[in-house]
Amino acid sequence: MxxxxxxxxxxxxxxxxxxxxxxxxxxxxxxxxxxxxxxxxxxxxxxxxxxxxxxxxxxxxxxxxxxxxxxxxxxxxxxxxxxxxxxxxxxxxxxxxxxxxxxxxxxxxxxxxxxxxxxxxxxxxxxxxxxxxxxxxxxxxxxxxxxxxxxxxxxxxxxxxxxxxxxxxxxxxxxxxxxxxxxxxxxxxxxxxxxxxxxxHHRSADVVVLGYRVHKSGAGVGSLLVGLYGENGELYGVGGISAFSDVKRLELVDELAPLVERDESGEAVRGEGERNRFSSAKDVSFVKLRPERVVEVRYDQMEGHRFRHTVQFARWRPDRDPASCTYEQLELPHSYDLGAVLD
Missing domain, CATH: 3.30.470.30 (DNA ligase/mRNA capping enzyme)
Known part of the structure; x- marks a missing residue:
């Protein structure tokens, strides 16, 4: 072939x-x-x-x-x-x-x-x-x-x-x-x-940083996990940002250190990410961050309540209140019948 x-x-x-x-x-x-x-x-x-x-x-x-x-x-x-x-x-x-x-x-x-x-x-x-x-x-x-x-x-x-x-x-x-x-x-x-x-399609959205996964090398941030607030006020994970340079990965660890959630002993609190058939054997845990920082991302489309693909980092938004990062800001397509495309 x-x-x-x-x-x-x-x-x-x-x-x-x-x-x-x-x-x-x-x-x-x-x-x-x-x-x-x-x-x-x-x-x-x-x-x-x-x-x-x-x-x-x-x-x-x-x-x-x-x-x-x-x-x-x-x-x-x-x-x-x-x-x-x-x-x-x-x-x-x-x-x-x-x-x-x-x-x-x-x-x-x-x-x-x-x-x-x-x-x-x-x-x-x-x-x-x-x-x-x-x-x-x-x-x-x-x-x-x-x-x-x-x-x-x-x-x-x-x-x-x-x-x-x-x-x-x-x-x-x-x-x-x-x-x-x-x-x-x-x-x-x-x-x-x-x-x-x-x-x-190229779109942008302001999302809240929830945490980060450590890079597979063991040094620096491999990906940022981001979320949006629903109508009930709950913060939902919607995807991740990756593709950082080696230098940026290390810089992000220091930059995000003040936001790391810690337990009574001072250890970083870790969360467990979602698993699927591709990640069943992988470590999907992440370092939890206080949801206080907003980042603007570029995305193409949604799949349900999550971004369809990994999103791209655009810029930090220190001017945005995390609580304002809701699903309402997203541009959603009008429904269209697949059968009309296939015919």
């Missing part, structure tokens, strides 16, 4: 006139990138990092093996929808739970939260390598080959209308999508190269 072609982040949906040959725009699906390979008998799914995903999605591999009429290699995204028709959205948490070591658990989740495969490129057909074809030609071939096929295989919608793409950036977030991707129409498929453009 070829390595997936990648995208570089840009601040806004690019104008098609700035790229030779123009651009095609499509929704950015928030799932697992997957390369589907069908040899005429069985289906294999490879991840962005070349790790096999096949065993985790038996409902997909079995359905695609029945649906696909010819040998092919498809590039796309594995996603899981939730909600009733007319009010569906992508469910990242349900998708991430599918990566599980137990076969019985995988089969159970395959029935309870079945996945879809959204195809957006055709890399090979009947053994013919299409990587050197321009995207415009590959897209036409994809529509002809996979367009008539049924769910759980879907072909992502596209447009060459930049204004419509900008509308999608705002509208489709309500269905759980991640942004918009712009693809040069004249470009061949470039495995592992960032020749596409991705546009995601």
């Amino acid at each position: 070829p390595a997936p072609m990648l995208a570089k982040a840009v601040d806004a949906v690019p104008d098609p006139g700035k790229v030779e040959g123009g651009l095609s725009y499509e929704p950015k699906w928030d799932g697992f990138r997957g390369i589907v390979s069908f040899d005429g008998d069985t289906v294999e799914i490879g991840s962005r990092g070349a790790k096999p995903l096949t065993r985790y999605f038996p409902e997909l591999t079995e359905a695609l093996a029945r649906l696909l009429p010819r040998r092919c290699v498809l590039d796309g995204e594995v996603v899981v929808p939730r909600g009733e028709p007319g009010a569906q959205r992508l469910d990242w948490e349900a998708l991430s739970q599918r990566i599980h070591p137990a076969e019985s658990r995988i089969r159970k989740l395959a029935e309870e939260t079945p996945a879809l495969f959204v195809a957006f490129d055709l890399l090979s057909l009947d053994g013919e390598d299409l990587l050197d074809w321009p995207f415009e030609r590959r897209r036409d071939a994809l529509e002809e080959f996979a367009g008539p096929l049924a769910s759980p295989l879907h072909v992502t919608r596209t447009t060459r209308d930049v204004e419509l793409a900008r509308t999608w950036l705002e509208r489709f977030e309500g269905a759980g999508l991640d942004g918009v991707v712009a693809k040069p129409l004249a470009a061949p498929y470039a495995p592992g190269k960032r020749t596409l453009f991705k546009i995601k």
Whole structure:
């Protein structure tokens, strides 16, 4: 399987006139990138990092093996929808739970939260390598080959209308999508190269620092844990800030020392962080801080009551009262039906 072609982040949906040959725009699906390979008998799914995903999605591999009429290699995204028709959205948490070591658990989740495969490129057909074809030609071939096929295989919608793409950036977030991707129409498929453009949402929020985890090296702050106040006045953890330099990690220990909660013996009080299947063997404890310091962060979107991804440090906000850091400040997308995006 070829390595997936990648995208570089840009601040806004690019104008098609700035790229030779123009651009095609499509929704950015928030799932697992997957390369589907069908040899005429069985289906294999490879991840962005070349790790096999096949065993985790038996409902997909079995359905695609029945649906696909010819040998092919498809590039796309594995996603899981939730909600009733007319009010569906992508469910990242349900998708991430599918990566599980137990076969019985995988089969159970395959029935309870079945996945879809959204195809957006055709890399090979009947053994013919299409990587050197321009995207415009590959897209036409994809529509002809996979367009008539049924769910759980879907072909992502596209447009060459930049204004419509900008509308999608705002509208489709309500269905759980991640942004918009712009693809040069004249470009061949470039495995592992960032020749596409991705546009995601960029927002900021003021949050309260709850504590910090020690860096894995044992020296300095590895990540700051942050929270927001709910309507009941309780402070909820919403995510973390990481990616500090070696120097900054050490500086933060001294900077935050006056806020460290201590027990009667003077020892720092430690809290226990949330665990999931990725952190079950890790130390998720953290040093508790008095919730007196506010930091402004940059984030892209929410997943439930937490930030979907690790947030970025913007600046300290000594002018902000921690009690004012509530969920009300967050910009929440209007609900939008996933089915309307898939159709």
